Amino acid sequence: MFLAAFTSTGPREVSPDATLLPRLLQKDVSAFEQLYDRHSRLVYGLVLRILQQASMSEEVVQDVFLQLWRNADQYDASRGPFVPWLCTVARNRALDRLRLKSERQRRREDQPDELPSLVVAPEYEKVLDDKRRAERVRALMASLSPQQKKAIELAYFEGLSHSEIAATMKEPLGTVKSWIRNGLLRLKEGLQATS
Amino acid sequence: MKNCDQFRERTEAYALGALDPEERVALEVHLASGCADCTKAVEEARWLVSQLAYTAPEAAPSDMLKGRLMQTVRAEAQSQVKPHAMPSRSAIPLWLLAGVAALLAFSIYSAWNTRRLEGEIREANNRAAALVGERQKIEQELLLAKRESMILMDPSSIKIALKGSDAQGPQLEAKWHSQWGVVVMGENIPMPSPHHVLQLWFIPKAPGKMPMPSMMVRPDANGKFVLLISNPPESMDATKALAISEEPEGGSPWPTNPPRYSGGVS
Numbered sequence: 001m002f003l004a005a006f007t008s009t010g011p012r013e014v015s016p017d018a019t020l021l022p023r024l025l026q027k028d029v030s031a032f033e034q035l036y037d038r039h040s041r042l043v044y045g046l047v048l049r050i051l052q053q054a055s056m057s058e059e060v061v062q063d064v065f066l067q068l069w070r071n072a073d074q075y076d077a078s079r080g081p082f083v084p085w086l087c088t089v090a091r092n093r094a095l096d097r098l099r100l101k102s103e104r105q106r107r108r109e110d111q112p113d114e115l116p117s118l119v120v121a122p123e124y125e126k127v128l129d130d131k132r133r134a135e136r137v138r139a140l141m142a143s144l145s146p147q148q149k150k151a152i153e154l155a156y157f158e159g160l161s162h163s164e165i166a167a168t169m170k171e172p173l174g175t176v177k178s179w180i181r182n183g184l185l186r187l188k189e190g191l192q193a194t195s
Numbered sequence: 196m197k198n199c200d201q202f203r204e205r206t207e208a209y210a211l212g213a214l215d216p217e218e219r220v221a222l223e224v225h226l227a228s229g230c231a232d233c234t235k236a237v238e239e240a241r242w243l244v245s246q247l248a249y250t251a252p253e254a255a256p257s258d259m260l261k262g263r264l265m266q267t268v269r270a271e272a273q274s275q276v277k278p279h280a281m282p283s284r285s286a287i288p289l290w291l292l293a294g295v296a297a298l299l300a301f302s303i304y305s306a307w308n309t310r311r312l313e314g315e316i317r318e319a320n321n322r323a324a325a326l327v328g329e330r331q332k333i334e335q336e337l338l339l340a341k342r343e344s345m346i347l348m349d350p351s352s353i354k355i356a357l358k359g360s361d362a363q364g365p366q367l368e369a370k371w372h373s374q375w376g377v378v379v380m381g382e383n384i385p386m387p388s389p390h391h392v393l394q395l396w397f398i399p400k401a402p403g404k405m406p407m408p409s410m411m412v413r414p415d416a417n418g419k420f421v422l423l424i425s426n427p428p429e430s431m432d433a434t435k436a437l438a439i440s441e442e443p444e445g446g447s448p449w450p451t452n453p454p455r456y457s458g459g460v461s
Contacts, residue, residue, distance in 0.1 A: 048254050049251035087248035162214065181208060
């Protein structure tokens with residue numbers, strides 16, 4: 001069961017989400033409201049950054065939280081920690097909407113509309129509150145070169161592939177691949193050092 | 196694991212959704228082959244990528260959104276509350292009811308229910324076995340489809356045109372990848388005679404060596420077919436040409452009819 005991931009013993013369960021999620025299975029409205037209050041700013045901020053339009057972003061956020069409410073009991077336990085999963089769902093939904101909006105679906109036409117993929121926190125993951133985690137990730141991203149940062153942002157927030165990023169930035173494909181890989185590895189090393 | 200390092204380098208880009216289709220398909224085929232290390236690397240890469248959400252400036256959605264959501268959620272929660280069953284009252288003493296119930300349960304349950312449960316278990320086992328079989332079949336088909344697309348898309352695959360004996364008739368096309376195999380495709384292909392199939396042959400370069408028999412196929416109702424040969428009987432270097440002839444159902448160890456289509460492997 002998906003929610004077991006949040007209820008088992010271990011250092012990651014200090015998050016209050018761990019106590020709210022089992023209650024969500026019991027259709028506890030107040031647990032849902034607390035989860036929404038805790039995470040809606042992060043989710044909405046992410047979706048708004050992708051879609052750049054408030055009303056459409058609110059529709060996506062509504063879909064994401066309704067999916068959480070209606071389908072919480074259908075997910076596998078091993079799908080991992082809650083917030084990364086929620087952000088993955090929100091990003092996928094927002095990018096789908098973005099592609100629909102700009103008729104740029106060709107690149108993913110052959111990809112099935114699947115449930116969010118497995119997200120497993122690595123050993124080095126440390127429990128940080130959202131504010132400290134945001135500060136850390138932003139600082140690490142700011143330490144990348146402007147090209148690395150832009151290439152990663154084009155992939156993450158606009159859903160572009162290596163080739164599309166290379167065309168957008170007018171840079172060789174191999175260079176773009178290196179920027180993205182080295183940038184993400186640097187982010188990973190930085191997060192490891194945090195723990 | 197073959198080429199594991201090459202795939203490991205792509206796990207972050209895969210989690211980011213930045214891989215181009217060929218690389219993405221190749222990595223997915225590798226993951227589907229059961230590489231535990233790369234699977235773990237992808238799962239962790241997804242976590243890493245999810246952290247990028249924190250780089251978006253936080254923003255507060257409108258109160259109206261929360262209002263709409265809570266209204267929907269409350270209504271759905273309410274509709275799931277089932278009325279409690281009213282406790283039944285009876286004039287018959289409880290001990291008597293319990294005795295009758297126990298007697299009935301003993302006489303009926305032991306004979307009938309055991310047989311029923313056995314039947315249900317058997318049926319459930321059959322259903323589970325059927326589902327497992329179906330899933331394995333789908334996974335196998337998916338793997339084959341992915342391999343086909345890899346062969347078709349990879350720029351190192353060699354294209355082979357198989358021309359028919361009739362210049363105006365349809366032509367077949369094959370693509371051969373040195374590692375992943377051969378895909379042969381045809382459209383508007385006339386049906387072979389009744390009780391016959393089309394059989395693929397690998398014609399060796401070595402003088403005097405007999406054609407190597409390969410797979411058989413019948414085109415669909417639209418005259419279309421796609422044939423994947425994962426393990427060709429000859430290597431590309433040792434093969435002079437590919438040919439297709441009409442052979443009796445079940446295939447033949449050597450050609451019994453002249454080739455209907457053939458093309459040289461350059």
